[in-house]
Amino acid sequence: MQASFQPTFTWSQERIFAAGAQNVILLIEWKGISSPEESRKRTRKVVAREIELRVWLEAHVTFNRCHGCNAEAGEGRSILLKLGKLYSKARKFIALEFTMAAKPAGIHEALWLQWQYKQPPVERIRELPLKKLSLEYTHHTDVLSERCCFHVEKHLELLKTEKLLEEVAVQRTKGNIQTEFEHLRRQADDLLLLAARSGDMELVKEAETVYKQLDAESQVWRRTATR
Structure with a gap:
């Protein structure tokens, strides 16, 4: 079989x-x-x-x-x-x-x-x-x-991003996400740098998605903090 x-x-x-x-x-x-x-x-x-x-x-x-x-x-x-x-x-x-x-x-x-x-x-x-x-x-x-194999480096960074997004979702329910925001923003920066070095469009799209989510989350967090 x-x-x-x-x-x-x-x-x-x-x-x-x-x-x-x-x-x-x-x-x-x-x-x-x-x-x-x-x-x-x-x-x-x-x-x-x-x-x-x-x-x-x-x-x-x-x-x-x-x-x-x-x-x-x-x-x-x-x-x-x-x-x-x-x-x-x-x-x-x-x-x-x-x-x-x-x-x-x-x-x-x-x-x-x-x-x-x-x-x-x-x-x-x-x-x-x-x-x-x-x-x-x-x-x-x-x-x-010698540099890390690009295929490995790419998917390692994508896996790290996925984990950070999960952590942000968990911390959002606790109202304590500022630290996770900073970690996620640095991770998005790393994705964009790797994309610039490699020309990989999947990394560009992933970085853009993370930046958009960060902007949306930041607006919600600021509105909540000013109440």
Whole structure:
């Protein structure tokens, strides 16, 4: 039986310095697979429910944080990510941040990943093959000046923006959003700078959307504060 989605994994950098590295990002993307019939009808249905991703860490890898989801501590050196459901043709992203300890030059295993989900309509539990991810360690100092992969950087910033928008929505109900406003405005500035550097229009549109929301929220906040 065909899998319900296709995952893709992208490191923020293909090589790291042998002395170790902080803030190494793994972008995880998964896209719902649609049947030929769905493609013809242009319909979307749930292709996977209760998606879980378990990640095992090698001894030299330390998990720092995740963006776009919550992580639970698993057995041994593992974390469990509960990722909900996925529709056909839909695409989702999360980003995991790690610290890599020093290793000799060469290619070293870093993570092992296992997907599990329920496949409609019979809700049968399915697993994707165990996936191994490695990273290359090198003594070449030019890696210290290499930029983060743009695809990873872009979606990491979009995930950060989504999180900040959620925090603003929560704090709005408490009447205490000034600090979140400042964080969100700085994030919008970062999006715009990245868009200017890359020419990516999706980032431009996202930054414009955030600025408009900030302006609207500021007007409401000022009216409330003057009452």
